Amino acid sequence: DAMVIQNPRYQVTQFGKPVTLSCSQTLNHNVMYWYQQKSSQAPKLLFHYYDKDFNNEADTPDNFQSRRPNTSFCFLDIRSPGLGDAAMYLCATSRAGTSGRTDTQYFGPGTRLTVL
């Protein structure tokens, strides 16, 4: 089945120690998103890739970076995690037409990040 896969499902890191979260998809969607979700809150968009074009949200801290080496994979790098970065990180994908209009977003299972 086509899907969005996130690894690892649970990640523990130390304060200030860089961490990378991974997302892959078999849907062949050209748009990939990273969201941060804190307990009992709605997901907050960090950034997204439209093909190879990176689009950062204005309020996303510089501490968060992303890479998309190919259509299938996207990574979230947190350069120096703080206690406030402990959250669930969700990857999502969608298909966009030539106009840029995007369709339904499909979410991965998330990676729960703990910062000690």
Place this chain on the structure above:
Amino acid sequence: AQTVTQSQPEMSVQEAETVTLSCTYDTSESNYYLFWYKQPPSRQMILVIRQEAYKQQNATENRFSVNFQKAAKSFSLKISDSQLGDTAMYFCAFKQGAQKLVFGQGTRLTINP
């Protein structure tokens, strides 16, 4: 900017009952998409149902249906014959064109045996 409001932070019903979750939104656009997503505890966010604004007919997916009132900017979700597995956080979301998905604050639904 578009906003989405879910006025019910929590709801609780008995198994097999029907429950309706409310959602209102604000936009000046005429063509857009509305979604209901379900997120069970510690589990994946999944799409429940989708509505295209230009379609007058309300979307239906098995036990899930919506009441889309475009003029009132209302998009409620009805769950019929509720099941224990329906226990989850439900998010209403709005999307227009190439813009980002805008979520409501969520409604925590508990189905009691």
